[in-house]
Amino acid sequence: MIAFPLRRRQRRHDGGAMGLVLEDEWSRRSVRWGLGSAHRLLLLLLVVVGLGPILWLAKSAITPTIDTLTTPMAIFPHGLAWGNLSTAWSNVDVSLYLRNTIVIAIGSWAFQIVVATTGAYALSVLQPRFGNLIMAALLTTLFVPAVVLLIPLYVEIVNPPLIHHSFVNNYLAIWLPEAASAFNVVLMKRFFDNLPREIFEAARIDGCGPFRLFFSIVLPMSRPILGVVSIFAVLASFKDYLWPLLVLGDPNLQPLSVRLPQIAQFTPLGVFLAALALTCVVPIVGFLIFQRGFLRGTGLSGALKG
Amino acid sequence: MAAIRFDGVTKIYGDGTLAVDALDLAIEEGEFMVFVGPSGCGKTTALRMVAGLEQISGGTILIGERPVNHVSPKDRDIAMVFQNYALYPHMTVAQNLAFGLKLKKISKAEIARRVRDAAAVLDLEQHLQRKPKALSGGQRQRVALGRAIVREPAAFLMDEPLSNLDAALRVQTRGEILKLQKRLATTTIYVTHDQVEAMTMGDRIAVMCEGRLLQLGTPEQLYTRPANTFVATFIGSPAMNVIPAPVLKLGSDSSLVGFRPEHIRVGSAENGSVGFEAGVEVVEYLGDEQLAHLRLGELSLVAKLPVAERVEPGTTAAFAVAREALLFFAADTGFLADHPA
Numbered sequence: 311m312i313a314f315p316l317r318r319r320q321r322r323h324d325g326g327a328m329g330l331v332l333e334d335e336w337s338r339r340s341v342r343w344g345l346g347s348a349h350r351l352l353l354l355l356l357v358v359v360g361l362g363p364i365l366w367l368a369k370s371a372i373t374p375t376i377d378t379l380t381t382p383m384a385i386f387p388h389g390l391a392w393g394n395l396s397t398a399w400s401n402v403d404v405s406l407y408l409r410n411t412i413v414i415a416i417g418s419w420a421f422q423i424v425v426a427t428t429g430a431y432a433l434s435v436l437q438p439r440f441g442n443l444i445m446a447a448l449l450t451t452l453f454v455p456a457v458v459l460l461i462p463l464y465v466e467i468v469n470p471p472l473i474h475h476s477f478v479n480n481y482l483a484i485w486l487p488e489a490a491s492a493f494n495v496v497l498m499k500r501f502f503d504n505l506p507r508e509i510f511e512a513a514r515i516d517g518c519g520p521f522r523l524f525f526s527i528v529l530p531m532s533r534p535i536l537g538v539v540s541i542f543a544v545l546a547s548f549k550d551y552l553w554p555l556l557v558l559g560d561p562n563l564q565p566l567s568v569r570l571p572q573i574a575q576f577t578p579l580g581v582f583l584a585a586l587a588l589t590c591v592v593p594i595v596g597f598l599i600f601q602r603g604f605l606r607g608t609g610l611s612g613a614l615k616g
Numbered sequence: 617m618a619a620i621r622f623d624g625v626t627k628i629y630g631d632g633t634l635a636v637d638a639l640d641l642a643i644e645e646g647e648f649m650v651f652v653g654p655s656g657c658g659k660t661t662a663l664r665m666v667a668g669l670e671q672i673s674g675g676t677i678l679i680g681e682r683p684v685n686h687v688s689p690k691d692r693d694i695a696m697v698f699q700n701y702a703l704y705p706h707m708t709v710a711q712n713l714a715f716g717l718k719l720k721k722i723s724k725a726e727i728a729r730r731v732r733d734a735a736a737v738l739d740l741e742q743h744l745q746r747k748p749k750a751l752s753g754g755q756r757q758r759v760a761l762g763r764a765i766v767r768e769p770a771a772f773l774m775d776e777p778l779s780n781l782d783a784a785l786r787v788q789t790r791g792e793i794l795k796l797q798k799r800l801a802t803t804t805i806y807v808t809h810d811q812v813e814a815m816t817m818g819d820r821i822a823v824m825c826e827g828r829l830l831q832l833g834t835p836e837q838l839y840t841r842p843a844n845t846f847v848a849t850f851i852g853s854p855a856m857n858v859i860p861a862p863v864l865k866l867g868s869d870s871s872l873v874g875f876r877p878e879h880i881r882v883g884s885a886e887n888g889s890v891g892f893e894a895g896v897e898v899v900e901y902l903g904d905e906q907l908a909h910l911r912l913g914e915l916s917l918v919a920k921l922p923v924a925e926r927v928e929p930g931t932t933a934a935f936a937v938a939r940e941a942l943l944f945f946a947a948d949t950g951f952l953a954d955h956p957a
Binding site for chain 1: 667688
């Protein structure tokens with residue numbers, strides 16, 4: 311109850327403004343009422359648009375199919391169908407596909423992180439002789455539409471150079487192409503470029519070689535960008551449909567993104583919605599667990615003057 | 617500790633910029649050597665070459681008796697304190713101090729002892745478990761110093777370590793560094809552009825300009841017998857007055873005469889002194905003394921006067937300088953000339 315007046319008093323001390331609105335303007339009833347209403351309306355809209363579909367899915371997952379079909383927008387269903395969840399989990403094999411999805415996502419994440427960090431470290435910190443040329447080549451690949459590369463990439467996966475052993479129906483068929491992400495390397499390199507060189511020099515004097523510098527100094531200082539790349543990597547892998555469909559023909563290896571459209575054809579609606587809800591749980595829980603650690607990071611606070 | 621020697625050391629950058637030009641300099645064991653000069657004079661480059669952070673284009677650097685041109689920074693047995701602290705932000709103070717020792721594979725007990733000792737010396741004991749972001753600027757600089765101390769190196773290299781501290785803290789930390797250096801008796805190269813720091817800290821000072829060593833000497837030598845007009849005007853605050861000698865009816869057209877502001881006194885010339893009349897433009901009252909900005913024709917002079925000698929802005933007064941305080945420089949080269957005053 312007292313938090314709001316205290317915050318307003320604090321703002322007054324900060325310069326007499328409520329954001330862009332001056333204190334004098336804010337004291338006018340029309341401005342206060344108009345802006346306050348706009349704020350609340352906007353917040354409500356954001357909740358409805360952002361949270362609404364998820365809440366609807368959660369409700370529908372435990373609603374009898376008949377209810378969902380007849381009154382899809384009803385807030386309170388006529389009875390609960392918790393069985394939808396267990397049926398989806400075991401009979402429709404959501405558990406298997408979810409496991410496949412998680413394995414693919416973790417593998418993609420690991421491969422992408424390894425390639426992005428080592429590539430960016432080489433280009434930004436070690437600076438090889440033709441680093442600029444390599445960087446230019448990397449940037450060039452960003453301008454090639456991914457769909458154009460589907461067929462050449464598929465040919466390479468079916469008959470990879472040197473190895474000559476098909477990766478079809480093997481998770482490496484997904485992990486390896488995703489690891490070769492120029493976007494990740496460029497993003498990571500930009501971050502490494504902004505790390506203070508004095509710290510690297512101090513580490514070299516302390517006795518760090520290139521590997522120790524990478525593992526003990528650069529990576530721990532890069533938690534924010536590692537978080538960003540990780541989120542991109544996991545979400546992209548979780549959502550990818552076309553490429554896994556092409557290279558993973560065996561249903562027992564396919565992820566949820568590929569299996570869900572096929573499940574929909576022979577599964578009751580309530581069970582299918584339960585499967586969708588279970589699918590959504592993983593990224594949401596993952597985000598809630600990792601977002602603080604990743605996004606807060608250690609940054610560079612205190613490393614340098616300023 | 618070890619002596620450090622520069623033998624004709626030159627640094628030319630890839631774009632052709634000559635940063636250090638054939639530097640010859642010998643720093644004795646345990647000496648506190650200050651490199652001073654304006655921005656871009658090559659002092660930091662010279663320091664970084666000792667650290668191994670810059671390749672040497674020509675000449676040799678020796679630490680002790682060992683040429684180190686091709687020795688990696690970690691094997692030079694030196695420790696460096698950076699202008700911007702360069703602390704590891706993800707490590708605690710204790711971890712920052714211990715990091716270099718761990719890499720040298722020193723035993724845990726020995727690391728703990730050295731960290732404890734350094735923390736005690738630098739008054740960091742209560743901050744050992746904090747991260748750098750939780751420390752003030754002065755504390756961070758002390759951690760940076762501690763990181764150098766725990767290594768017990770042959771030489772300390774300090775690159776303007778006080779330039780980011782406020783005035784009061786700078787004076788305090790200056791004293792702490794001096795005490796520490798005297799106690800450890802470790803050879804130290806200290807880079808600064810602040811001539812007050814150079815004068816107060818250095819056993820000897822190397823004044824550099826445009827990559828060249830202009831003068832090497834004790835603070836007193838630099839102050840009383842500057843080798844040229846650059847050193848004369850760079851060392852000392854306010855700067856030495858350097859004017860054409862004929863203005864004071866001394867010497868020839870080709871010479872300049874220099875005298876320190878504190879050598880000017882109010883009054884007419886007597887035996888053994890030269891006199892001049894100048895307009896008083898501004899008087900800066902400093903409490904124990906006053907700075908009078910004088911106008912002598914087209915020339916500006918500064919006089920440091922006792923507060924008892926009242927001079928009023930806007931008036932003209934007679935001033936005098938003792939002849940033995942005058943220094944003569946060649947007008948064309950700027951070098952000090954042994955001119956009979």
